[in-house]
Amino acid sequence: MSKFGTIVMGPAGAGKTTFCSALINHLRINKRSCFYVNLDPAAEDFTYEPDLDIKDLISVEDVMEEMNLGPNGGLICCFEFLLQNLEFLTEKLDNITEEYLIIFDMPGQIELYTHIPIIPQLVSHFRTSLNIxxxxxxxxxxxxxxxxxxxxxxxxxxMSAMIMLELPHVNVMSKMDLVKGKMSKRELRRFTEPDASLLDDDPADVLNDTKAPSGNSTDPDPLARDAFMGGTSFKRLNHAVANMIDDFSMVSFLQLDVQKEDSVGAILSYIDDTIQYHEAQEPKEPNDEIDYDYGDTDMG
Known part of the structure; x- marks a missing residue:
């Protein structure tokens, strides 16, 4: 029997745990079952207490203290320990039924998803051993x-995470309330399908050009502090990155405002479609007998 889940990830500060809380709240309002798994061994504050918490197995604080490691090294060590003790996850997740949406709340250290094979190994366990x-x-x-x-x-x-994990992705621009009034809706829509043309009319270019010294060169003084992020080489690098993203055509974004129920519901709809959640649900049987009260109305 298949299980269904989503791994919520992204850079630190992207609002992952806040989104998980909003998603759980939305599911509860709509009377859907969910199982919340915290896989961030440094997380502390939760709106909804996790059903399964990696800190019951190991925490970053303990690893840093016992092994004299920094935060990033401690985090990697925690996941290595988790991979050696996968029964911690299997015992709780094995009996989850197909009615549940399993929500995995991940840490924000981006190296876990881009060039270290730890999370891909964990994902492989979820998909093959637990049939999620x-x-x-x-x-x-x-x-x-x-x-x-x-x-x-x-x-x-x-895009690196998509290639590394080999999972279908729902990419989301979070905290949309923070850019409200700073950019028009029409301009924001351009960022949902990223392409290199966004760099051709970058407002920052105008600011950088005003700092260029007089003479034939259009670049700022290469020794100036501003030049590191505003010279021609930096622009060429950005265009190279943008063109590569454009060539792969893998990344598009949905917009999320967790303060709006419809916005959270729209993201959930995409998640459900991606994991084919509704296709596996048993059809609901209608009530065999329903009493209709027609009062004194003559139906003959």
């Missing part, structure tokens, strides 16, 4: 659109 139909919900903070170079760097990270 999975998709990844990748969150990128919407404020990245205000700096187009930063936005394409975030988009490249999303």
């Amino acid at each position: 139909n999975l998709c990844a919900t990748y969150l990128l903070e919407s404020t990245f659109v205000l700096d187009r170079a930063k936005f394409f760097a975030g988009t490249l990270s999303a």
Whole structure:
């Protein structure tokens, strides 16, 4: 029997746990079952207490103290330990039925999804040993659109995770309330399907050009602090990244405002379609006998 789940991931500060809370709330309102798994061994505050918490097995604080590691090294060590003790997950997840949506709340260290094989091994266990139909919900903070170079760097990270994990992805621009009033809706829609043309009319280029010294060169002084993020080489690099993303045509974004129930519901709808959740549900039998009260109305 198949199970269904989504792995919520993305950079630190993207709003993963907030989204998980909003998703759980939406599911409860609509009387759907969910199982919340926290896989961030450094997380502390939750709106909804996890049904399964990696900190019951191991925590970053303990690893850092016992092994004299930093936060990132401690996190990687925690996941290595988890992979050696997968029965911790299997015992709880094995009996989950197909009516549940399993929500995996992941840490924000991006290296876990881009160039270290730990999470791919974990995903493989979920899919093969536990028979979970999975998709990844990748969150990128919407404020990245205000700096187009930063936005394409975030988009490249999303694409790297897609290639590394080999999972269907639902990519989401989170915290849309933070850019409200800073950019028109029409302009924001351009970022849902990223392409290199976004760099051709980057407002930051105008600002950088005003700093160029007089003479034949259009570049700022290469020794100036501003030149590191504003010279021609930096622009060429950004265009190369943007063109590569455009060539792959893998990444598109949905917009999310967790304060709006319809917005959360729309993301859930995409998740359900991606993991084919509704196709596996048993059809509901209608009530055999329903009493209709027609009062004194003559139906003859």
